[in-house]
Amino acid sequence: MLEEYISCEWIEYGMACQYDGIYNCCFFSNPDIEINPISKTKNNKYNFKEFFKIKNKIRALQKKGQILESCINCPNLEKKSWDGKNKIKSMIISSYTKCSSNCIYCYTHSDKENFNKKPDIPVLGFIKDCIKKKIIDKNTYIIFGGGEPTESKEFESILDLLQKIDGIKMKIYSSGIKYSNKIENCLKSMNLELVISTDSGDKDLYRQIKGVDAFEQVWLNLKKYSLASTELSKVIVKYIFIKDVNDNIYSIDKFLEKVRESDIKYIKAELDYNSSYMEYMNNKEEMNKIFKLIKHLEESTNKLGLNYLKGGNLYCAEEKYNNLHNNS
Numbered sequence: 001m002l003e004e005y006i007s008c009e010w011i012e013y014g015m016a017c018q019y020d021g022i023y024n025c026c027f028f029s030n031p032d033i034e035i036n037p038i039s040k041t042k043n044n045k046y047n048f049k050e051f052f053k054i055k056n057k058i059r060a061l062q063k064k065g066q067i068l069e070s071c072i073n074c075p076n077l078e079k080k081s082w083d084g085k086n087k088i089k090s091m092i093i094s095s096y097t098k099c100s101s102n103c104i105y106c107y108t109h110s111d112k113e114n115f116n117k118k119p120d121i122p123v124l125g126f127i128k129d130c131i132k133k134k135i136i137d138k139n140t141y142i143i144f145g146g147g148e149p150t151e152s153k154e155f156e157s158i159l160d161l162l163q164k165i166d167g168i169k170m171k172i173y174s175s176g177i178k179y180s181n182k183i184e185n186c187l188k189s190m191n192l193e194l195v196i197s198t199d200s201g202d203k204d205l206y207r208q209i210k211g212v213d214a215f216e217q218v219w220l221n222l223k224k225y226s227l228a229s230t231e232l233s234k235v236i237v238k239y240i241f242i243k244d245v246n247d248n249i250y251s252i253d254k255f256l257e258k259v260r261e262s263d264i265k266y267i268k269a270e271l272d273y274n275s276s277y278m279e280y281m282n283n284k285e286e287m288n289k290i291f292k293l294i295k296h297l298e299e300s301t302n303k304l305g306l307n308y309l310k311g312g313n314l315y316c317a318e319e320k321y322n323n324l325h326n327n328s
């Protein structure tokens with residue numbers, strides 16, 4: 001039965017399987033929001049019965065007009081009619097934290113050694129169960145987040161399961177360091193977006209941002225993946241703006257030079273969601289500067305005949321920027 005109240009697509013139909021529990025969403029890309037797991041993993045296992053029980057409790061609160069503390073101010077909240085069904089339209093799989101890259105903006109950066117040692121939370125049986133019980137079907141959007149999926153033991157087996165669901169849509173975030181024939185195969189046959197952030201077109205800058213020497217390897221892999229993509233799949237290279245690191249015209253242009261050499265058709269811009277986002281957003285001058293650079297990236301991408309895409313937190317940043325300029 002449809003009922004009107006304030007909620008969001010993620011509360012209603014989202015699931016994020018993280019290394020420490022199940023969340024409604026993974027809104028880490030928006031630094032204005034701090035989210036907490038709604039259900040901790042027990043004995044290294046996920047439990048969707050408990051998950052839906054808690055989701056239903058949240059729905060009951062929302063029907064009374066209350067909002068979860070972690071959701072207050074989230075731009076995804078909207079008042080509309082919800083059907084209250086226990087189905088999953090978007091699922092994030094991020095049950096692993098290991099990654100051979102060491103990006104300065106990653107949540108693992110401050111405690112890299114420990115995050116690299118943490119064992120994956122097994123999720124394969126859980127996904128199988130979700131498929132069997134039709135909680136996941138062709139209408140579910142599956143997103144593999146960070147750590148690094150290609151370094152997780154279960155990654156290929158999960159892809160095997162998902163490949164059997166005709167028409168399912170997926171997104172994979174990868175460091176691009178380890179080439180995966182399985183991803184290549186999925187790019188050729190599925191509706192898949194592969195997103196790799198290089199944030200630079202310069203070897204030294206790449207090492208500074210990523211903490212590893214994998215610049216040539218990653219751009220080579222990007223080219224191979226891009227050549228394997230079809231009309232149904234996309235290979236996207238992302239430029240995450242990091243304050244006082246790569247937020248200048250020279251670095252953007254070097255990045256675009258590499259893009260041109262690599263047969264990539266999609267570029268995505270985003271702001272580093274750690275300190276940079278706040279530093280850009282809390283200062284008018286900084287905000288104007290970063291939006292000029294974003295515009296430069298967008299216009300240069302268009303001039304090259306490539307596709308420009310906006311990353312998640314740019315929508316929130318743009319709203320703030322527009323408010324600032326409309327009110328001044």
Ligand code: SF4
Nearest residue numbers: 008010025071074076
């Ligand atoms: S309202 Fe925002 S923070 Fe809360 S579940 Fe939805 S997307 Fe996540």
Ligand code: SF4
Nearest residue numbers: 099103106146147175
């Ligand atoms: S590639 Fe992703 S998971 Fe790996 S360190 Fe960078 S942001 Fe973190």
